[in-house]
Amino acid sequence: MNAPQTMPLSKALNAGLRKAMERSDRVLMMGEDIGPLGGVFRITEGLHAEFGPNRVIDTPLAESGIVGTAIGLAMGGFRPVCEIQFDGFVYPAFDQITSQLAKITNRMQGALSMPVVIRIPYGGHIGAIEHHQESPEAYFTHTAGLRVVSPSTPNDAYWMIQDAIFSDDPVIFLEPKSKYWQKGEVDLSSPPIGLHKSRLVRRGTDVTLVGHGAMVTTLLQAAVLAEAEGVSCEVIDLRSLSPVDYAPILDSVRSTGRMVYAQEAPGFTSLGSEIAATVTERAFYSLEAPVLRVSGFDAPFPPAKLEGTYLPDADRVLEAVDRALAY
Known part of the structure; x- marks a missing residue:
């Protein structure tokens, strides 16, 4: 049994992503600057070197293209995890998320699942400019066909990102960016509660x-x-x-x-x-x-x-x- 470790929420997310990629080679990451750089918040740091450029993919600055490509990959049996660099950058992908990703399983009468996770750093308290501190959760909770979650502790971040990745439904994973550096104890041995429990x-x-x-x-x-x-x-x-x-x-x-x-x-x-x-x-x-x-x-x-x-x-x-x- 692994002893609990103390780490910031950002490192807990990184560890959870790594664990998911180790568990299945169908899990891959996509996003702007998530490769060698490790993302602007370094959430994917080290994953490009460990798993290679075919599984940790630097994309163009095109959020609609990122999510559209993820939908195609999910149709092909992959479990893509998309990083939207900042909350306010998700809107170019809004049509893909709400009109396609959220609806395809219903449109196909359950014959096709959409195991896509869209990671969105959201919220304020980082002293940033417009489109970098927004809280767009209501748009997605209003959309039938999406699961929407947000961890508040490193332990939840570690386990919830894994649960989201192995869900067969699309998950909007909202990460409170002001808490990326807040440390907490992470129990690496067993999940606390289910993904959708208060x-x-x-x-x-x-x-x-x-x-x-x-x-x-x-x-x-x-x-x-x-x-x-x-x-x-x-x-x-x-x-x-x-x-x-x-x-x-x-x-x-x-x-x-x-x-x-x-x-x-x-x-x-x-x-x-x-x-x-x-x-x-x-x-x-x-x-x-x-x-x-x-x-x-x-x-x-x-x-x-x-x-x-x-x-x-x-x-x-x-x-x-x-x-x-x-x-």
Whole structure:
């Protein structure tokens, strides 16, 4: 049995990709600068030298071509993993993803699977320019035929990327880029829970806090600050954005009677909107207050100097907690 190792989320992803490539020679990587360079965030570092240019493929700057080629490779029995260099660069591939990749299995009445993973570094807190700090998850969760997931810890990153690669359905794998350097313990011997399971991160009794990706760290910070004020917050990491595992969320809300959902993405018609509506429908008689949402503003992502104002922080989460408790 392998002893747990401490590593940053970026290295956990790298180790998970390596493990998947060792497991099957049908797994291959595609993307801009992912070869000898190892990608702009070095997630594929060393894989080109280890597995060769036929399995770790540097592509032209053409996201539509990357995903279109991946679809053809999947039809031929491969399991391609595409890297989109930054979140805002995925849009040229949007038609391929939503009109083709998401629909082909249904179009073929299940006779053809689409084991394609599209890795997208997303979210803010890196001081970058426009199209480098966006949170486009709602576009993909809205699209039937796609699975959408996002790890928040190195351990989840290591196991979830492998689960995604060996899924027979297309998976949008959202990587919180601001957490690439956050270290955590990785258990190399056994996966924690399934790919599409929510995870209870912290127990509490007064308010349920729910989020995904980098926002989980913010929720935990808020929970610690709330505890100092005598408020006990339970924290749940969504992990899977589509499908959503509602059971842990509903169990928590039925216990606390209050819920706050937080996300970096704008709030209008977002994932948070859907989850708030569903929790209200399924746990209405347990709620002591409306389900509240904390999000980025309904505006284009601002210049880097203003990202701290745009992105939710622990103080904005605590303000929502206070409002929930005031009902």
